[in-house]
Amino acid sequence: MAEQAVDRQEQEYPESRPQQPAAQKEKKPKKKISGDQWVAVGFLAPSFILVLIFVYGFIGWTGWVSVSNWNTLVPDFSFAGLKNYIYLFNDYRFQADLRNTVFFTILFIGLVIVMGLGLSILIDQKLRGESLFRNIFLFPMALSFVVTGVVWQWLLNPSTGYNQFLALFGIQPKWYTDTNILAGFEWGSIEFGLPVAIIAVVIAAVWQMTGFSLAMYLAGLRGIPDELREAARMDGASEFQIYKKVILPMLMPITVSVIIIMAHISLKIFDLIYAMTGSGANFVTDVPGVYMFETTFRGNYYANGAAIAIIMLLLVAVFIVPYLLANRRSDG
Amino acid sequence: MKKLFGILLLMVMALVIAACSSDSSSDGGEDADASDGGDSGESAESGGGGEGTVEIFSWWTGAGEEDGLLALIDLFEQEHPDITVDNAAVAGGAGTNAKAVLATRMQGDDPPSTFQVHGGAELNEGWVAADKMEPLNDFYEEQGWMDKFPQDLIDMVSKDGNIYSVPVNIHRGNxxxxxxxxxxxxxxxxxxxxxxxxxxxxxxxxxxxxxxxxxxxxxxxxxxxxxxxxxxxxxxxxxxxxxxxxxxxxxxxxxxxxxxxxxxxxxxxxxxxxxxxxxxxxxxxxxxxxxxxxxxxxxxxxxxxxxxxxxxxxxxxxxxxxxxxxxxITDTFGLPKGVENPDEVKEFLSVLGSKEGQDAFNPLKGSIPARVDADESKYDEYGKDAMADFNESNLTxxxxxxxxxxxxxxxxxxxxxxxxxxxxxxxxxxxxxxxxxxxx
The missing domain is CATH 3.40.190.10 (Periplasmic binding protein-like II)
Known part of the structure; x- marks a missing residue:
């Protein structure tokens, strides 16, 4: 079965595998497709057709709208070229969105990996009550981003909760209402730098998603046989060296998966921001998803909204496509 | 194995055909469907003319506003027991979600019988400019409303001399x-x-x-x-x-x-x-x-x-x-183009624009009536003040x-x-x- 799968792949992408001997190709027409395969095709066909129409068809449709003039309530499908894209990249709000997305993604993924890895190593130390800790850290994942957003909106509201306690010590963080840009410099029409307010959103997102990377890493750690650690110890490696030289390299595939999954969450994030901060003063916590929603459904700029959607798709594709390609190579 | 495959293929074909045919039947029936707002179509289609459904589309789902809408619907149903009202309110702050749903339906030629829209540009530059609304001049004349609403307000729901909706309430922003x-x-x-x-x-x-x-x-x-x-x-x-x-x-x-x-x-x-x-x-x-x-x-x-x-x-x-x-800030209701039972929708609009209708709705909603002749005693202290101001002020x-x-x-x-x-x-x-x- 596995062999057949590979063959099928080759039929679809013959040019991507030039190293295959030609002889093998000639054999193919003789092969009969077995009944099992027809059954598989029969089962797959409906969902394949539906996905083709309702996912790829509509992506194509969105792409078409994004180069049209449809920016009012009246649909207008005349061709506008790249007008909408040019408008967006000159737009203050969209530039701010891109800046926020960059910093949010870097901070979010970095922290999720560091904290997930750290916690999973701690939990992996065969401590008592392990499952309790694991459940505690995993629990936030059971919440929706909207719930997380509302909770953290109040936790990090400068005038409520423990911020009043902090104020007793003279610490008054402004969290997501802070409009400062750290290390900012002029770039286009915006100030490029780390928006302080985005840190508050990152905290909420990390709180929610750390459990996920923890679970992934824990599974990875469990998959590393004890013999390897023992062997390293026999060779005189310290515990630190074991982690650095043996365990972490072996966790690399997990890290890649976590990065891919977190990247697609963070690039498309909408619900957390919408529930927690909205666009923020001066758009310090705005992201493309929120802009897309508002410009399309409040401003009736359908073509602009479609263009934002396409840009978001391309951003995610930058992460996903290399991953998929690499996967295919290693499967083959 | 071959048999099984044959059966499967048949099932898939059957599915596809079923999907297609239900598609085409809904295509054919769209005109009929559109009139009464799709979902609750059966009663209207079988009833044939005399009775029908009026679908009222709004974002009034909050505490006072929903009460007001229900009171208005009650009043209408008392006067027209033969017409069913379908309250199609969509929740969401300031109508954000409702407006998205409305836009989708209007563009799909499936308009609700009547829908909530702010008077002014939202109506005139939006739906009227998109050629989706019926003018209501004759209806206003018929109802004798021309002097029952302030001229400034009628101007706000008019474009190029045609009146396009009926205001039900007034809020003040300043x-x-x-x-x-x-x-x-x-x-x-x-x-x-x-x-x-x-x-x-x-x-x-x-x-x-x-x-x-x-x-x-x-x-x-x-x-x-x-x-x-x-x-x-x-x-x-x-x-x-x-x-x-x-x-x-x-x-x-x-x-x-x-x-x-x-x-x-x-x-x-x-x-x-x-x-x-x-x-x-x-x-x-x-x-x-x-x-x-x-x-x-x-x-x-x-x-x-x-x-x-x-x-x-x-x-x-x-x-x-x-x-x-x-x-x-005025909420108004108009008559979209392509509605199959416009006469029944007009019946609803006439209740909506009537003195009784406005006095049933507004005290609950906490707004003041759009009409100049409403019954002041039904409103609270603020409402009375606002009504007095409304009659004397420049409307902007x-x-x-x-x-x-x-x-x-x-x-x-x-x-x-x-x-x-x-x-x-x-x-x-x-x-x-x-x-x-x-x-x-």
Whole structure:
């Protein structure tokens, strides 16, 4: 079965595998497709057709709208070229969105990996009550981003909760209402730098998603046989060296998966921001998803909204496509 | 194995055919469906003419407003027991979700029988410009409504001499609510001019009270302040000319208004970006802040949610320098094109526009009636005041609520204001508005 799968792949992408001997190709027409395969095709066909129409068809449709003039309530499908894209990249709000997305993604993924890895190593130390800790850290994942957003909106509201306690010590963080840009410099029409307010959103997102990377890493750690650690110890490696030289390299595939999954969450994030901060003063916590929603459904700029959607798709594709390609190579 | 495959293939084919045929049948039946709003179509189709369904599309799902809508529907059903009402309200703040659903349905040629829309540009530059509405001039004549609604208001629901919808309620946008206790403690009088307002604000600030509460998590609350300053600065006639495009946005008075806006923003609570208008109003209720500029739906929030007493715990006054003006936010209902039973929809509109209908709806919703001859005794203290003002004042359209300009411009103006609140860059605001003016 596995062999057949590979063959099928080759039929679809013959040019991507030039190293295959030609002889093998000639054999193919003789092969009969077995009944099992027809059954598989029969089962797959409906969902394949539906996905083709309702996912790829509509992506194509969105792409078409994004180069049209449809920016009012009246649909207008005349061709506008790249007008909408040019408008967006000159737009203050969209530039701010891109800046926020960059910093949010870097901070979010970095922290999720560091904290997930750290916690999973701690939990992996065969401590008592392990499952309790694991459940505690995993629990936030059971919440929706909207719930997380509302909770953290109040936790990090400068005038409520423990911020009043902090104020007793003279610490008054402004969290997501802070409009400062750290290390900012002029770039286009915006100030490029780390928006302080985005840190508050990152905290909420990390709180929610750390459990996920923890679970992934824990599974990875469990998959590393004890013999390897023992062997390293026999060779005189310290515990630190074991982690650095043996365990972490072996966790690399997990890290890649976590990065891919977190990247697609963070690039498309909408619900957390919408529930927690909205666009923020001066758009310090705005992201493309929120802009897309508002410009399309409040401003009736359908073509602009479609263009934002396409840009978001391309951003995610930058992460996903290399991953998929690499996967295919290693499967083959 | 082959048999199994054959069966499977058959099943797939059957599925595909079923999907296609149900598709085509709904295509064929679309015209019939559209008339009564799709889902509840059966009764209308089988009934044939005499009886039918009227689908009322709104975003009235909140406490008072839903009660008002249900009271209105009750009244209608008493008068027309043969017509079924389908209450198709879509929840979501300020109609954001409802408007998205509506746009989808209108573009799919499946309009509801009638739908909620703000009078002014949202109606005229939106649905009327998109050629989706039927004119109602004859209907107004028939009902004898031409002198029952203020002329300014009829103008707001008219385009090129045709009337397109029936207003059901009025809210006022240029109101400042204030905490009476705070004013008393500091020995302050209600300010009537901009200078007095600044004086009062300074004294409050010295006393350690936030002068003006603002919750601009959604930018329209700040836009609302700006439009009121514009109204004060330009006066009602030039304010309207501004939105008609006859006065440019770099006019000296607009710049002066932006400067005043900048000054006033110096008096707001520091955490304004984290609050919505209710959270901000709460500051006033608690006495942490003294005043808030908000449409008079805030009155319902003060008395119902915060349990405060009108004219005892909190008071109200017109936004400084807009005393004789009335910033109108009006919900209206029209007749979309392509509705199959327009006569029945008109029956509903006639109840909606009637004195009884408006008096059933508005006291519950906490708004005042759009008609000039409503029964005053049914309204509370604030309502009576507002009704008196409504009859005497110049009516002006609100930008923040989509009456003054098309939604596209409003969105851009809100974005510009959001940036302005932080950057306080007057030139930038004026420039952005000027660039967006092509969409007026």
């Amino acid at each position: 109101v400042v609510f204030y905490n009476k206790q705070v004013f008393e403690d500091n020995g302050l009088e209600v300010p009537t001019s901009y200078d007095e307002f600044i004086e009062v604000a300074d004294q409050l600030q010295d006393a350690g009270v936030t002068p003006l509460a603002l919750g601009d998590k959604e930018a329209w609350t700040a836009t609302q302040i700006f439009e009121n300053i514009l109204l004060g600065e330009l006066g009602p006639d030039d304010y309207k000319s501004l939105w008609a495009g006859d006065i440019p946005f770099d006019d000296d008075r607009v710049v002066a208004a932006a400067e005043k806006f900048k000054t006033i923003l110096g008096y707001v609570n520091e955490d304004h970006a984290s609050r919505n208008w209710q959270d901000a109003a709460q500051l006033v209720g608690d006495g942490e802040a003294a005043m808030i500029n908000m449409g008079d739906w805030a009155k319902g929030y003060f008395s119902n949610d915060l349990d405060l007493e009108t004219n005892k715990d909190f008071g109200y006054f017109a936004f400084p320098e807009t005393d004789g003006d009335f910033m109108v 359209p609100s930008l923040a609520h989509g009456s003054a300009a098309a939604e596209g411009f409003v969105t851009k103006a809100n974005q510009a204001v959001n940036i302005f609140v932080t950057q306080l860059d007057v030139d930038n605001l004026i420039n952005t508005l000027k660039n967006a003016a092509s969409e007026l």
